Amino acid sequence: MPQPGQSTARSAFGSLVLIAIVIGAGAAAFAYTAGWLSPERLTPDRLVDALRPPSGEPLGHRRNHAKGICFTGVFESNGAGAALSQAQVFTRGQYPALGRFNLGTPDPNAPDATVRVRGLGLQISTPDGQEWRTAMIDPPFFPVSTPQAFYDLLTASASKDPNAMKTFAGAHPEIAAFGAWAQSAPWTGSYAEDRFNGLNAFTFVDNAGAEHAVRWSLLPAVPPVAVAPADLAKRGPDFLEQEITQRVASGPQRWTMVVTVANPGDPTADPSKAWPDDRRAVEVGTLTVQQIQAEPDGPCRDINFDPTVLPSGIRTSDDPFPAARSSAYAKSYDRRTAEAANYPRTTTGAKP
């Protein structure tokens, strides 16, 4: 049907405006979802940026726990965990383990005696094709209650404002307990003498489908011997890596894995709150470290010890940290794999 030209033009113009509105709204919704319109959103990029040490971006390295050394070994399950979780890793048997001893610092060149927090990343593989990855540290509780508080802690620590830490501690009183631990807990001269704690609460699902809130730890077979940090400093900047290499070369080193089961009402969403000592603790198996390999060519180098890589039978709980860690670890992994040229593989036998 013919229409007057002017009306057609106006209607076409109206249509084009409508199209522009639809496209603009779609693009705006996308930008909002991506966080481009919300600069205050705590993104993995911002969290990982906040870890940048004064020594500069550790190109090619993990953005935290940047200094470490690889190990391989075996996890021998004694079967006791099978009552708590249907995961195959708790069925009696031996399963290959791969891991990494590390220092809680974003500086890959930090001298060992200067780093208060030590860690252990672990991956256990089972014949059903599943993996359990966990990254543990040696304090008995986490410094802060929430991922946002962890970001605020990083920001306050890096701040030039002399009152920044005081202000932070006022808003996050839980940091005081960690400060007390850092001051008073003994230092050891070996990773083999350290106890590593998962700290985050997870949910075990047993064969009947019942859920159990748990945390886990690795207890060293070697009794710890306290050494003053000043004495450790005299052993050289890399004494921990040298010591564990020699020790494992002369014999495998063992840790007992203990799963602690919460009582009803115990806090699962806050890793800064340790559970009381009388909680049921189940020894589920033994980690045996059989071989140490330097990180540049080691099997742990390109493993992201993402604590949400879990076999069925273990689930995340209401603890907000595993999700935040997973998101930030992925960002760290994406960055460091793109920077691999900055962290060359060293030995002649390296993979191409």
Next chain:
Amino acid sequence: MSGVRRRFTPAQRLLHWLIAVCILAMLFIGVGMVSTITPKYLTLVSIHKPLGIAILVLALIRLALRLRYGAPPLPADLPAPMKLGAHLWHFAFYALMIGMPLIGWAMLSAAAYPVVLFGSVHLPAILPQSDSLHALLWDAHFYLAFALFALILLHVAAALFHALVRRDGVFETMASVSTHDEIAR
């Protein structure tokens, strides 16, 4: 066949709209998940992976249907550059629709992450572990996602242009809900 199809077949139309919903959801889930550290991150990731594989399967079926049944011809009076644009758009879109899930799967494989569909259902790795491949595929997955979203915006704009301005029947080849498979004689 005695005539020219004026619409896509009902199966093609169904797949188009199903995949449209899936890909739009996928893109929003993708940009949302990489910008948060809240527990939503894990939920979104756990949807992103199986949904990506679902899109891959649906897209391959769609490609097969397209090869089998073709597409209705564009209007004879459509300017040649617009026809060329439409064809190029379809090549690019099919490449991304099938390529993006494969790139994502390969990227996870190169990082030695388990590719979890749901529960204990895992997919095998399709690449060996490699930091350089991971870095390359990560960049590809990231930037091509924005290219894919741009193609979708272009597609919506073009579809609405056909529907509201040109009114040439192109919009109806896909938009119609009628199951009557019309053949123009």
